[in-house]
Amino acid sequence: MGDNAHLYGFRWSVSANGTPTPYVQRMHVASGQNDTNDGAGFSVNINIGDPVKKVSTGGVMVALTTEIVYGIVVGVGQYYEASSGLMRSGPYYPNQTTWGTVEARRGYVLIAPAAQGVWEIDCDDKVTATTEATYRALIGENSEHVCPGVSAAASANPMLDISLHATTATLGWRIVDISPTKYNRDFSGSYVKVLVRVNESAEAGMPATGSIVAGV
Numbered sequence: 465m466g467d468n469a470h471l472y473g474f475r476w477s478v479s480a481n482g483t484p485t486p487y488v489q490r491m492h493v494a495s496g497q498n499d500t501n502d503g504a505g506f507s508v509n510i511n512i513g514d515p516v517k518k519v520s521t522g523g524v525m526v527a528l529t530t531e532i533v534y535g536i537v538v539g540v541g542q543y544y545e546a547s548s549g550l551m552r553s554g555p556y557y558p559n560q561t562t563w564g565t566v567e568a569r570r571g572y573v574l575i576a577p578a579a580q581g582v583w584e585i586d587c588d589d590k591v592t593a594t595t596e597a598t599y600r601a602l603i604g605e606n607s608e609h610v611c612p613g614v615s616a617a618a619s620a621n622p623m624l625d626i627s628l629h630a631t632t633a634t635l636g637w638r639i640v641d642i643s644p645t646k647y648n649r650d651f652s653g654s655y656v657k658v659l660v661r662v663n664e665s666a667e668a669g670m671p672a673t674g675s676i677v678a679g680v
Contacts, residue, residue, distance in 0.1 A: 589627055607635055609625065
């Protein structure tokens with residue numbers, strides 16, 4: 465049938481703690497912050513669905529592959545547009561938005577801590593597993609996300625690096641199921657969707673240097 469439709473980033477599937485909706489935090493983005501794809505090949509905006517890490521500014525930035533994830537972007541607040549001198553709203557937080565030291569211009573994104581949920585994510589290749597049975601055999605193993613990016617869209621384009629699947633306890637994400645979504649039309653095609661839980665997290669109470677939970 466061909467490739468499955470590609471959906472962007474991490475998508476909330478279901479609660480991991482019994483709450484119907486995630487607890488959402490407002491986290492700021494530093495003035496002039498330059499987020500990039502893996503390898504810093506080009507700059508990217510912060511998009512809904514991006515994994516983020518906490519940084520020393522007190523805010524967040526895009527978490528690249530193997531970096532400890534704190535949460536997932538679920539919304540974008542207002543940001544300062546220097547050309548107009550106004551606060552704007554949009555579908556993403558623009559790269560290197562500069563608001564200086566004027567607190568009224570401080571921009572932010574909305575974050576759901578990753579440990580709160582089970583997340584749907586697209587796999588990044590179609591050769592590691594090619595049938596529903598071979599994908600199902602990966603349930604219980606761990607892996608990492610990657611941010612290869614799409615330069616034309618200035619997006620990180622996070623996906624699960626399915627080729628890294630292993631029982632290694634220190635990998636960032638646990639594969640918990642194949643997504644029941646209608647978009648999984650062809651298991652031999654690209655962008656098969658799986659459900660994951662964070663296995664390593666920067667959230668308080670979660671181990672940040674290895675979950676000590678090996679895959680099976």
